Amino acid sequence: MKIDYPLNFVKTSNIIETGKLLDKFLPSEKSYVVVSGPTKSNLISLDILKSLKNKPKASFKININSHNKIDSIRYEISSMNVNYIVSIGGGVATDFAKRLAYLSCIDLISVPTTVSNDGMASPIAVISENNRKKSLIGKMPDIIIVPIEIIKEAPLKFIKAAILDTLSNISAVNDWYYADENINLNTSQSMAINLSKMAASMILNIKNLLLDDERVLDTILDVQLLSGMAMTIAGSSRPCSGSEHIISHALDELGVAEQLLHGEKVGSISEFTLFMQGKSDKNVSRLLRNLGIKKGIPGFENMTKNEMIKVFRLSKILRPERKNILDKYDEQELYEKYINFLGE
Ligand SMILES: [Zn+2]
Structure with missing residues (x-):
């Protein structure tokens, strides 16, 4: 993967300021298309577009980030001579636009309307394929404009999920060390690890963690940029995903704990994977309890032993190319370790 940084990362206050800035990036000689989500972010995009002097060649409302949908829009815009794809939306629209921009070789301006995971500034796009989510290469946005007022309006569980996705960097990095003991000899890998760990420690060091505090939001945006940089330098999601x-x-x-956001799941599970790695961290546990998260893998509280073993069995075969601590044990042993972890 080519190392690719966002050229610009700007925080704006509201829709008007975002529109003014977009106007500067999109003068009349530049042509662009817009990708937004289906509901709220579509309304936000209409609001922003109203104020722009240069109007888009087309706007696309996205509710699913599937390969077919990407291919059909890619085909549609191929004859439009487009300079920019502008994405305005949350995770689905951003992932869609990142993949579309990557495949079409078109520059990307991203206006995130929520933050809930580290996808905002990463070169990874999560795409659905036959009901299975896949992390594929996407284009790192060339310009990211973060409208703070809009992000603040999103439910606080998005902020919580973003914190927890960053927290999972610690266990992800441990897995990477486990997979490759020569990692410190590789400068780009060790830089990626430093950035990833820095993001997690900034989260752990937040004093007085109040989800609706603007300073917390500010820190979350900064750590997302760090995680994105870590993945870019590594050329994979490895530093933030174990x-x-x-x-x-x-x-x-398996359709378990579907009501939870990605970040909520990975952050809670990381307490167990840290235990498996022999690196339980009381600061991580304390942060989880502060956020009202109970110890344990989400959904396991309602499962039988066999159902839990089934989850571990599937986990062991999902990404065979990505060596991690789960490889060390069979599914029965993982179940036993899990019971030990709960009783610890
Ligand atoms: Zn994640």
Whole structure:
């Protein structure tokens, strides 16, 4: 993967300021299309577009980020001579636009309307394929404009999920060390690890963690940029995604804990994967309890032993190329470790 940084990361206050800034990036000689989500972010995009002097060639409302949908829009815009794709929306619209921009080789301006995971400034796009989510290469946005007032309006569980996705960096990095003992010899890998750990420690060091505090939001945006940089330098999601993400993907595939956001799942699971790595961290546990999260893998509280074993069995085969701590044990042993973890 080519190392690719966002050229610009700007925080704006509201829709008007965002429109003014977009006007500067999109003068009349530039042509662009807009990708937004289906509901709230579509309304926000209409509001922003109203104020722009240069209007888009087309606008697309996205409710599913599937390969087919990406291909059909890619085909549609291929004859439009477009300079920019502008995405205005949450996770689905952003992932869609990142993949579309990557495949079409078109520059990307991203206006996130929520933050709930580290996808805002990463070169990874999560795409659905046959009900299975896949992390694929996407284009790192060239310009990111974050409208703070809009992000603040999103439910606080998005902020909580973003904190927890960053927290999972600690277990992800441990897995990477486990997979590759020569990691410190590789400068780009060790830089990626430093950035990832820095993001997690900034989260752990927030004093007085109040989800509706603007300073907390500010920190969350900063750590997301760090996590995105870490993934870019590594050329993969490795520094921010380890065994905790793999177990979470297994839950997704089995339709467990679907009411929770990605970040909520991976952050909670990381307490267990840290235990498995022999690196339980009381600061991580304390933060989870502060956020009202009970110890344990989400959904496991309602499962039988066999159901839990099934999750571990699936986790072990989901990403065979990504060595991690789960490889060390069979599913029965993982179940036993889990019971030990709960009783610890
Ligand atoms: Zn994640």
